[in-house]
Amino acid sequence: MITRTAKARYEGMGKAGKGWVSTQSGVLSEQRYGFGTRFENEPGTNPEELIAAAHASCFTMALSFALAARGITDGVLETTARVKLEQDGEGFRVSRSDLVLSAKVDGIADEEFRSLAEGAKANCPISKLLNAEMSLEVQVGD
Numbered sequence: 349m350i351t352r353t354a355k356a357r358y359e360g361m362g363k364a365g366k367g368w369v370s371t372q373s374g375v376l377s378e379q380r381y382g383f384g385t386r387f388e389n390e391p392g393t394n395p396e397e398l399i400a401a402a403h404a405s406c407f408t409m410a411l412s413f414a415l416a417a418r419g420i421t422d423g424v425l426e427t428t429a430r431v432k433l434e435q436d437g438e439g440f441r442v443s444r445s446d447l448v449l450s451a452k453v454d455g456i457a458d459e460e461f462r463s464l465a466e467g468a469k470a471n472c473p474i475s476k477l478l479n480a481e482m483s484l485e486v487q488v489g490d
Contacts, residue, residue: 349461351374352369352371352372353371354370354372354376355370356368356369356370356381357367357369358382363383363385364383365382365383366380366382367381367382368380368381369381369398370394371398373437376393376408379392379393379455380392380393381393381394381395382454385422386433396431396432396433396442397431398429398454398480399431399442400429400430400445401429401444401473402474402476403431403445403472403474403475404427404428404429404445404447404477405427406472406473406474406485407427407429407447407449407468407469407472407474407475408426408427408449410468410472410473411425411449411464411468411474412425412478413455413466414462414464414467414468415453415464418456418460419466420453420455421453422454423452423453423454423488424451424452424455425449425451425453426448426450426451427448427449427450428448429438429445429446429448430444430445430446430448430449431444432444432445432446442478445478447469448480449465451485
């Protein structure tokens, strides 16, 4: 089993609060996020953008491995993920993630390529996560 971590900190509450997110690898280090980066166009990141990046990269890697297993050794795959955040009653929910794939791959029939892409969409770990069980551990105090 492999475990990866990220940490988020939020100071102040609600719209006036400010947050920072960091990843274990350091690719994100104290990256700013908050109301303005999520619902307006302030510089920084937001959870939906991070989910989109994770989904696009996971799907693309899964498809590349499926192609490699078929003996395809060369090509270019580029995926955009569009994660939708919608109002849901009094709150919000991520309602979908739409993947748009642009590919330049020779040596495979279109139908087989599409089948492999559908398989990657269904089986990449982030696709599975979006339908996964979740747990929450709460620690209150200093």
